[in-house]
Amino acid sequence: MRKDYKVLIGGEWVEAAGGRRIEVINPANGEKVGSAPECGAEEVDKAVSAAVEAFPAWASKTMGERSKILLKISQGIMAHQEELAKLETAEQGSPIRKTMNFDVPLCAEQFEYFAGVARALTGETLPVGPWCLSCTVREPLGVVGLITPWNFPALMVVWKLGAALVTGNTCIVKPPSVAPLTTLKLGEIVMEAGVPAGVVNILTGPGESVGEALVKHPKVAKIGFTGDTATGKRIMRLASDTVKQVGLELGGKNAFIVMADADVDSAVEGAVFGAFFNTGQVCAAASRFYIHESLYDAFAEKFVAASKKLRCGDTMDMGTVIGPLAYEAHRDKVEGYIRGAKEAGATLLLGGERPDTPETRNGFFVLPTIFGGCTNDMTFMREEIFGPVVGLARFSTPEEAVALANDSNYGLSASIWTKDVRAGLAMAGQIKAGTVWINEHLIIFCETPWGGCKQSGWGKDLSTMVLDEYTTTKHIYVDLTGVPEKPWYAILK
Template sequence: MEIKKMFINGKWVDAISGQTRDIINPFNQEVIATVTEGNASDTKAAIAAARKAFDQGDWANAPATERGAIVRRIAELIERDKEELANLESLDTGKTVEESRVDMDDIAGVFRYYAELADKDGGEMIDSPIPNTVSKVVREPVGVCGQITPWNYPLLQASWKLAPALATGNTLIMKPSEITPLTTVKVFELMEEAGVPAGVANLVLGAGHTVGAELSENKNVELISFTGGIETGKKIMQAASVNVKKLALELGGKNPNIVFADADFETAIDQAMNAVFFHAGQICSAGTRLIIEEKVHDKFVAALVERVKNIKLGSGFDEDTQMGPLISREHLEKVENYVETGIREGATLVVGGQRPEDPALQNGFFYLPTIFTDCTSSMSIVQDEAFGPVITVEKFTTEEEAIKLANDSIYGLAGGVWTNDIAKAERCVAKMRMGTVWINDFNLYFPHAPWGGFKQSGIGRELGKLGLEEYTETKHILQNLKPEPINWF
C-alpha cells in the first residue's frame, strides 16, 4: 500500500522519523491507507518553509486578483474530483457518501466565495481632521498561520481555513486530524496542481500533542486557527501566549432546539432528527438539547421515538443507509459512558442506549440513535457535549423558561426556535446567547454568513467577511502632504 506523504515547501516528503500510521475505516475496521506520521521536527521544517515564503513576499504582495484566480482554480478542481473526494471522505469518516457529496459542493463553494472576495478590499480612506494629511486604513496578511482541523468534517473544516488564508496572502501549515487525513492530503495535491507556490501551503500529518503543540508554541507562527474540543482549545490558548498569537477557536457546543406548541408539528419532528442524527451526531452544531413546550411534550416525544426506531444504520456506500458509525472505538466508548451517566443521573432512556445487535454491524463502531427524557439542566448529560447520536429532552411551560434553559450552558455556538409566532421567535432570538440561531430550521449554513460561538464555544469567526478578516491585520497609514518643523524643542 502506497504511503501518503506530507507536503512541505512544495515537495511530498516522508516523516523525518520514518514513522507511519494506519488509517482505519470505522465501518469495518479495515486499514484503508497508511500515512507518514510527523512530529515536532517535521512541523519546524514546515514552519520554516512558510516563514521563508511569507518573508520573501511573493505571495503576500502578489496582486489579489492572481491569488483569487488560484483559489478559484482549487474550487474547480474540487468539483472535477468530487466523486473521488466524496468516496475518500466516507471511507475515512463512515458518513454516507451522499452526505459527503453535499460536503464537496459546499467545500467548492467556500473556495469560490473567498476567491471572489480576494480583491474586493482596497482599503478605506478616513477624513483626517489634521490639515494637509491623508489617512488610510488597509488590511494586510497576518503572516504564518497554523491550522488544526477536526475528524468529523475533515475537508469542510479545512476549506473554512485554507481558502481565506490563501486569499489574503498568508502562508500556512495545516494539521488535519491524525485519524481522518485522506481528503486533506488529496486537496493539497489539487492545490499544487492549481499553482499554489512552494512554501505557501504546507501539510504536516501527525498527532495533536506533537504537531499541534509545536504549531501552538512556535514563535514563528503568528495565528492559530483550531476547530475541536474545548479542553484542547484551552491548552492552545495557553501555548499561544508565548508570542501572543492571534487565535480563532471553534470549540463545539451543546445546542438547544426549542419547540413551541404552535410550531408545525411534523416539520419540527423531522428537523429535530436532522439536527442530531446526521453523521451520527458528530457535529459541533448538533441540536442535542431538545427543549419542548409541555403542551406537546408527550406527543412530540412519542412521534420522535417511532421515527428514530426506523433509522437504518449501515455502510456509507449503501444507498439505504441513513446513519453510519461513530469515528473510532475510543469515541464509541465515550458515548457509551455518556449514556451510562445519564441513566445514573435519573434521566429516562426511552430508545436506543446500546450498540446494535445486527451481525452485519458488529465490526463497526455503531451506536443506536438514543433519546433521554425527564432531563434537567443540572444533569451532566445536558451540559456536556456527547458528540454522538443522543438527544436529551427538557420540558418548559413559558417562553421565559425556554430561554433560560437554552442559555444554561457554558457553550453558545448555535440554537433553534420552532414557532409560527414570528414575534415570539424574534423575542427568543434576541435573548439567546449563541453565534447562530435558526428560526424554523436547524443546521443550515452557507459561506457568506459568519460562523462561531459565544462563551466557551470559542473566539473569532469563520466564513463570511469576518472569516476573511481573521487572517488580516489592520494598518493605519497617515501621510503628511506638507511636512514642516514643529519647533517643540
C-alpha cells in the same frame, strides 16, 4: 483501495524522520484504509521555514491572481469528487450519500466563494482633517497554522484554508490523526492548481507533538483551530508565550426550543436532521431539547417514530444515512454518556445500543438515542457528547425556555420553533449564542458567519467576516501640508 501518503513540505512530498507512520482505520468495519507519516517538531520547523520563505512572493500577488488559483482548486475538487468522497467515507465513516452530495461539492463552493468575495476587500479613508490622508489597509498576517477536526475532514480544512490563502497568507495544515487522508489528497489538488511551493504545507501527526510545536513556534503568526474546548484552552495557554492570534471554533451543547404554537411536524423534521446529521458529530448539533409542556408528548412520540426510520449500515451504500462514530475510543465515550443518562434517571425512549447486523457489527456504531424526562443538572445535558444522543425536557414559559438554553458553559448555537416570528426574534435576542435559528437548525451558508461565545470560542469562520481573521489592519498617515512645522509641535517649544 489502501492509500499510503507522504506529507507536503515546501512543495515536496516527504516522509517523517525515522519513517514513523500512523495507521488509518475505517470506523465502519475496523479495516485499515491507509497510513500517513507521524511528524514531529523537526517537520514543523521545516514546514515553517518553507512557509516563511514562500510568504513574500505569495503576499505580493494581487488578490485577483490568488483568486484565480482558488477557482482552479475548486475545479480540481469537483474533478476528483468521487475519489474524495470515497476516501472521506472510508477514513471517517460518514455515509457516501453525504460525502458525495454534500461535503465535496460544498468544499468546491467554499473556494469559489472566497475567490469572489476577497476581491471586494477594502480599507477605509478616515476623516481626520484636510491636512492629511489617513487610511487603513488590510495585510496578510504571515504564516498561519490551521488545526482541523475529524468530523468533517475536508470541509473544515477548506473553511480555513480558502480564507487564509486568498488574503495572502502561507499555511501549515495539521489534520486529525484519525482522518488525515482526505486533507492530503486536497494537498495534491492544491499543488495541481498552481499554488507555489511552500504556500501550503500539510503535516500529519499527534496534537501533543505536531499541534503543540506549531502553536508554540515563534514564526507562526496565528492559529486557526476547530475542535474540543479543552484543546482550545490549551492552545490559548501555549499561544500566549508568543502573543500570537488565535481563532477558536470550539464545542457546543445546543438548545432546540419548541414553543407551544410550533408546527410539530416541521419541528420533528428539523430535530431529526439537527440531532443526527453526521451521526451527531457536529459542534452545532441539536442536543438539549426543550419542549413546551403542551406539546411534549406529541413531539416525543413523533420524534422517536421518525428517528426509528433512519437507516444505519454500509457506509458505501447510497441508502445509508447513519454511519459509525469516527473511532473506537469515541464510541466508547458516547456509550459512557448513555450509561450516565440511565443512571441519572432519564427515560430511554429510543436506541441506547449498538446495531447488530452483518453491516455494522465490526464498526463503531451507536444507534440514534433519545432520552426523555431530562433536567439540566444531568451530566449528559451539560457536556458535549458529539454523538447521536439527545435529551428531552419540558418547559412552561418563554422565560423558562430562555433560562434553560442559557444555562450552559457553551454558546455556539440554538434554535427556536414557533409560528410567531416576532416572539421568536425577541427570544433570539436573549439567548447567548453565536447563531440562533428560527424554524431551522444546523443550516450554514458560505455567506453567513460562524462562531460562538462563552466556552464555544471566539472569532468567525465563513462570510466576509473571516477575511478579518486572516488579515491585520494597518493605519497609514500622509501629511498633505508640506510645511515643516505643525501647530501641535508648539507643545514642546
